[in-house]
Amino acid sequence: MKFIHISDLHFQALESNNEAATSRLDFINKNYPDHNLIVTGDIADDGDKKQFDLAYKALEPFKGRIYITPGNHDFGWKGNAYSNERAKRFDKMLSIPLQQGGTFAGDNPPVVNSLMDEFDKVMLIALDTNIETNDSRIFAQGQVGKRQLSFLKTNLPKPEWKDRTKILFFHHHPFFNDDWTSVLLDAEELMQTIYKLVDVVCFGHQHVSGLWLDRDGIKYILAAGNLGYVRNDPPADTAREIIIMKGDITVKDIKFSPTST
Numbered sequence: 001m002k003f004i005h006i007s008d009l010h011f012q013a014l015e016s017n018n019e020a021a022t023s024r025l026d027f028i029n030k031n032y033p034d035h036n037l038i039v040t041g042d043i044a045d046d047g048d049k050k051q052f053d054l055a056y057k058a059l060e061p062f063k064g065r066i067y068i069t070p071g072n073h074d075f076g077w078k079g080n081a082y083s084n085e086r087a088k089r090f091d092k093m094l095s096i097p098l099q100q101g102g103t104f105a106g107d108n109p110p111v112v113n114s115l116m117d118e119f120d121k122v123m124l125i126a127l128d129t130n131i132e133t134n135d136s137r138i139f140a141q142g143q144v145g146k147r148q149l150s151f152l153k154t155n156l157p158k159p160e161w162k163d164r165t166k167i168l169f170f171h172h173h174p175f176f177n178d179d180w181t182s183v184l185l186d187a188e189e190l191m192q193t194i195y196k197l198v199d200v201v202c203f204g205h206q207h208v209s210g211l212w213l214d215r216d217g218i219k220y221i222l223a224a225g226n227l228g229y230v231r232n233d234p235p236a237d238t239a240r241e242i243i244i245m246k247g248d249i250t251v252k253d254i255k256f257s258p259t260s261t
Helices: 015-031 049-062 084-095 146-155 187-194
Strands: 002-006 036-040 066-069 111-116 121-126 165-169 200-203 210-215 218-223 238-245 248-255
Touching: 002 015, 015 049, 036 049, 036 165, 036 200, 049 066, 049 084, 066 121, 146 187, 218 238, 218 248
Parallel strands: 002 036, 036 066, 121 165, 165 200, 200 218
Antiparallel strands: 002 238, 111 121, 210 218, 238 248
């Protein structure tokens, strides 16, 4: 079973501003037609209807094999303050039509999808790490929250989950504390909860790619750079491929072609 992890597309209302994101998505769709796509938030730049509309059109070719989670820019204007209207719009215009399998607005449990082929059983667990607050000082920070943590504590140790390869994905950084604006407030409790119970963790948010092996009891922890061009951050020139075969996991970079810039 094969996956590609990307993040932070930051679709904007002006179509010409989305050329980097759309060209990279076209490249993935053309060259990796059998891969599932994991997108760890900030699909839109501030939750505007036009932005979500353009994002959906670009992501529609992946319908049925795409798994998303929201970022602070999806749920708030310029990522600064939570908007219930934008959160519901994310579900209405992306989660539901892309057949995500669940919704995120409000205090919901994680969205779980179970995939199976002749060799493997894979559990995809999507968390919403946005804080529902109008305080712009803390909104860009993240929090898993008691309900999602309780779900993980209850279900991850279950015997029927043990034979599955588990990929947990969300938007905010789970252990970076150098930037107070992007810290995951309950990161320590999250990492204690998933210790040796999850195989792969994926996230985005800071627009910096990273890979950690065998950290905090997790085989692979993956950070994705931004797929779109935003705030003078050039778009990432690579994404990560996750290959699961008979329980073995391989992670490697895929490089976008020069025409994807």
